[in-house]
Amino acid sequence: MKKYIGTKMLQATPMSIGDYNKYRGWTIPSNENPNDEGYLVEYEDGYQSWSPKEVFEKAYKECNGMVFGIAVELLKNGFKVARAGWNGKGMFIYYVPGARYEACTDIGASIADEENKVAYEPYLAIKNVKGTVSTWVPSINDCLAEDWNIVD
Template identity: 55%
Template sequence: MEANNVVIKENLTFGEALIFLKKGEKLQRINWNGKGMFVYLVEGGNYKVQSRAIKKYADEHETVKYNPYMAIKNVDNTISTWVPSVNDCLAEDWQVVD
């Protein structure tokens, strides 16, 4: 955990953690090896087309509608989409960080 991340709530199940995720909080596993990693929910909405592959589906403003999805902030400060593993879903070491 980065020094500037303060733990708000800890030892949550994934189900409990999802409630906080839907409220816009950042989550991480206590036992993750990656320092500073956390997951968060990206709200759905209309976003400007960034890929030629999807351009033909854009509206008149060159945007497409995206559904909400989960993302992870990686150790190297990049962002990726994220899908929890079975271990993540069964874990009881989730925590909410500021």
């Protein structure tokens, strides 16, 4: 078998397997301990399931206090993220996919294609305190931080 790793957004709440079976209107199988701890899990498409506590807690982390690698995956999937210390300042970063933009300088025009457009690679942008946007490159402190959060 091949190994896989996934990144997905979901909602969950602690719930025993017995309570999950009651929630679903199912009879608790005789070979299950109704007190086994776990989580009721709901995925973005509304699908619900139950996960044992140990399995769930090994696979999922709350969407606050994330490491940068998880934040990058979220950025690529269209989320805005920020460091905990940025709270209240209105700052966040987001992913900008590669695209072609109209040349707006002489240098840009010198490298533009036949439609006067310049090809840009994907990059990260930051909406800063002043309300303006610029490109953003993380510092080593940003990369090693474990305080990344999703911005609504």
